[in-house]
Amino acid sequence: MRQKTIDEGWTTVIKPREKLLNVDFGELWRYRDLCSLFVRRNITTQYKQTVLGPLWYIIQPIITVVMYMVVFGGIAKIPTDGLPQPLFYLGGICLWQYFSECLNKTSSTFTANAGIFGKVYFPRLIVPISTVISNLLRFGIQLGLFFVVYAIYQIWIIPGQIHTSWYALLLPILVIMLAGLALGFGILFSSMTTKYRDMTLLLSYFVSLWMYATPVIYPLSTITNSKLHFVMSLNPLTGIVEAFKYGMLGEGQFSWGMLGYSFVFMVVLLALGIIIFNRVQRTFMDTV
Amino acid sequence: MATAIEFNNISKLYRLGIVSTGTLAHDLKRWWTMNVRGKEDPYLTIGETNDRSSKGDSEYVWALKNIxxxxxxxxxxxxxxxxxxxxxxxxxxxxxxxxxxxxxxxxxxxxxxxxxxxxxxxxxxxxxxxxxxxxxxxxxxxxxxxxxxxxxxxxxxxxxxxxxxxxxxxxxxxxxxxxxxxxxxxxxxxxxxxxxxxxxxxxxxxxxxxxxxxxxxxxxxxxxxxxxxxxxxxxxxxxxxxxxxxxxxxxxxxxxxxxxxxxxLDESTVELRNKVNRQGTQEAHIVEVLMTFGGIPCSSITMGKGAEFTITVESEIDIEDTYIGLSIWNQYETIVIHTNTNITQEQLQRVHKGVNKYKCSFPFLPLQYGGYYLNLALYHKDGKYIDQIEKGFVFTVVEDNCYGTGKLADQHQGCLAINHQWSIEQ
CATH class of the missing domain: 3.40.50.300 (P-loop containing nucleotide triphosphate hydrolases)
Structure with a gap:
């Protein structure tokens, strides 16, 4: 009892090891202002001292779409489920770029911020979270581009032939799932590479390969081999990209099962990522 | 008053060297003993105290131990x-x-x-x-x-x-x-x-x-x-x-x-000869400083008395046109006195091949009690260092009943203690 009274009033306790699941979400919430400032910083400083500024957000996907039309559509003649190529590619690119950008940025959280992290404490998770949020702007602009192209096709070029369904309303959930997956993979990766950097050398390579395992440049329906089809659906991104195309463009293989799998995958991954990240953040300064 | 912060037995172990495959082996061994065999971290027992200058055997050091x-x-x-x-x-x-x-x-x-x-x-x-x-x-x-x-x-x-x-x-x-x-x-x-x-x-x-x-x-x-x-x-x-x-x-x-x-002071018992923190061309070396009072070597002097400093310089060549100097610094890193043979124009303007001894005598050193250190330097005529050592010697000035009252000004009030009288003017 006496011990208890003495212990009262301690507001900060620093110990060598926290319990595994001791993630302080309250603290994360208290630092929300920092998160919003990081988001603003990420956005405003990205295109400082460039002439075209945020126009780059649009130029990049346009060039990529043209490249894909030439290489995959024109030369390799990969079908697009009967959809206009620009629309098909653009939709995939929007989703994929958001995912890969978030993953690439969050995966270097520790190494890229070692300077700040070594000098002051704040919940480290703020940094990857703000990265994922600030990338939403770019995603939003690219999605806007997608809608413009969509409108052009739907109204003038092939009026009424794109069968958008109510499933398009799933979009916000799909984005949250993409963000969650990118964040989960990113922080997990970042935690594992503070000491051994071998994997960082592989990441960007791995991510670019990953795109080919995701139905971005081809529809899932072209995969007729059932084994390959099964392997493809193990990729948590497959369900998301297909659901997007199904909802928006009316073509694709939508299944609640695949979407549910992606969702559960995301939740487990995120939980695992946060636990490991939380553990690593306490001593990573000694090894980074 | 309440306790604001309490440090309880804080220790911190650091691993020296670079991260490589060897680290992986250590990590695996640690993981094996701690998680599989359920024993204590094998590396916690082998850390050495952290002494930057001496070479240790262990790759692990305690940056902090039982604070x-x-x-x-x-x-x-x-x-x-x-x-x-x-x-x-x-x-x-x-x-x-x-x-x-x-x-x-x-x-x-x-x-x-x-x-x-x-x-x-x-x-x-x-x-x-x-x-x-x-x-x-x-x-x-x-x-x-x-x-x-x-x-x-x-x-x-x-x-x-x-x-x-x-x-x-x-x-x-x-x-x-x-x-x-x-x-x-x-x-x-x-x-x-x-x-x-x-x-x-x-x-x-x-x-x-x-x-x-x-x-x-x-x-x-x-x-x-x-x-x-x-x-x-x-x-x-x-x-x-x-x-x-x-x-x-x-x-x-x-x-x-x-x-x-x-x-x-302990640090200064390191022989000057072995000090590495020195500047200058190193054509000759300051190898020893000796403080004496009345000819007797000492590491502290009494307030109000004098002291002599003998600086030994070794050289393998004859060097013309040099001068030597020393400065006394107090514990607040403030310079109290600087002197060199260029200002005083003593006839010591060369270093011979072999051992040279220069003696600087202060018949009276009016220093406040406390800790002091010496910076030493040997210069070419143009002021370039031949050899320069910071904190080459540390000594203390011990309190003395100089005023006959048993009282002294506080150590931190002023850096000098000079003999003086107060009187009432008619």
Whole structure:
């Protein structure tokens, strides 16, 4: 009892090891202002001292779409489920770029911020979270581009032939799932590479390969081999990209099962990522 | 008074060397013994004490070992010690940048740490935006910052530039802005690491003043690490002396500083011959200094008496046109006397091949009691160093009943004690 009274009033306790699941979400919430400032910083400083500024957000996907039309559509003649190529590619690119950008940025959280992290404490998770949020702007602009192209096709070029369904309303959930997956993979990766950097050398390579395992440049329906089809659906991104195309463009293989799998995958991954990240953040300064 | 911070048996183990495949082997072994066999971390027992200069066998060192102390609320504690004594590691643990290997720290109130000025400043953002950024990183909310914005801008003295990107700032202005933000952070416990060493004199004064206000006026607790004894002495009331990762002394700041200086006395027993921290062309070497009083070697002298210093120089060649000098510094890193044979024009203007001894006699050294050290230098005629050693010799001046009253002025009031009389003028 006496011990208890003495212990009262301690507001900060620093110990060598926290319990595994001791993630302080309250603290994360208290630092929300920092998160919003990081988001603003990420956005405003990205295109400082460039002439075209945020126009780059649009130029990049346009060039990529043209490249894909030439290489995959024109030369390799990969079908697009009967959809206009620009629309098909653009939709995939929007989703994929958001995912890969978030993953690439969050995966270097520790190494890229070692300077700040070594000098002051704040919940480290703020940094990857703000990265994922600030990338939403770019995603939003690219999605806007997608809608413009969509409108052009739907109204003038092939009026009424794109069968958008109510499933398009799933979009916000799909984005949250993409963000969650990118964040989960990113922080997990970042935690594992503070000491051994071998994997960082592989990441960007791995991510670019990953795109080919995701139905971005081809529809899932072209995969007729059932084994390959099964392997493809193990990729948590497959369900998301297909659901997007199904909802928006009316073509694709939508299944609640695949979407549910992606969702559960995301939740487990995120939980695992946060636990490991939380553990690593306490001593990573000694090894980074 | 209540305890503000309590350090309980804090230790920190660091691994030296580089991370490579060898590290992986160690990690696997550690994982095997700890998690599979359920035993203690095998590497916790083999760490060595942290002595930077001696070569150790173990790859692991204790940067801190069994640190135990309490800080009362409202205390300003100076943490002093040589480079590598563990001061910064201690602050890092306290500010949660890294976790301790063993032990706990418990504290009452928010801890604001200032290990660097202007953390997170982005060169492309304006001063105002960076105030928000830096403030939020240090743990303030937007509203708190907005409330104090005018005060911060005013304190920094950068009003004119506040809407200019900080990449256009001079480095001094950047520091001012950074400190201004930190100074208006209102934690119950403030942790400061030698950030005052930057900025101009006027700003340093302002910064120290602000820290004094914070501790005395508002009853906050401050932990302050610095090598500048003068500012530690001015700011702190308590001190902790670290040596090789352990606490060597704790108590009132004056006692701690004295103890620190005695530590340096030990350091000076290292033969000058083996000192590596020297400047100059090294054509000849200062190899020994001997202090004597009345011909008898000693390491302390009594107030009001004299002393002789004999400097031995060894050379393998004859060098013409040289001169030799020494300066006496007090514990607050203030120079008290400088002398060299160029000013006094003694006939000692050459170094012979072999051993040379130069003796400098002070028949009367009117020094206040306390710790002192000598810097030594051998120069070419043009003032270039042949050999220069800082802190080549440390000595103490011991109190004496010079006035016959048993009383003396406080050690920190003035650096000289000169014989004098008071009288009433008719």
């Amino acid at each position: 135990d102390f309490k800080v009362e609320q409202g205390d300003v504690v100076g943490i002093i010690g040589k480079n590598g004594a563990g001061k910064s590691t201690l602050l890092k643990i306290l500010s949660k940048v890294t976790a301790p290997t063993t032990g706990t720290i418990r504290a009452r109130g928010r801890i604001g740490s200032l290990l660097e000025v202007g953390t997170g400043f982005h060169p492309e953002m304006t001063g105002r935006e960076n105030i928000y950024m830096n403030g939020a990183i240090l743990g303030m909310t937007k509203d708190e910052i907005t409330k104090k914005l005018d005060e911060i801008v005013d304190f920094s003295g950068c009003e004119r530039y506040i809407d200019t990107p900080v990449k256009r700032y001079s480095s001094g202005m950047m520091v001012r802005l950074g400190f201004a933000v930190a100074a208006h952070l209102d934690p119950e416990i403030l942790v400061v690491d030698e950030v005052l060493a930057v900025g101009d004199a006027e700003f340093q004064k302002k910064a120290i003043g602000k820290m004094q206000d914070v501790s005395r006026g508002e009853g906050r607790t401050v932990l302050f690490v610095s090598h500048n004894m003068a500012s530690v002495r001015k700011l702190c009331n308590r001190g902790v002396l670290l040596e090789n990762g352990s606490i060597k002394f704790q108590g009132f700041i004056a006692d701690t500083i004295d103890n620190y200086l005695t530590t340096r």
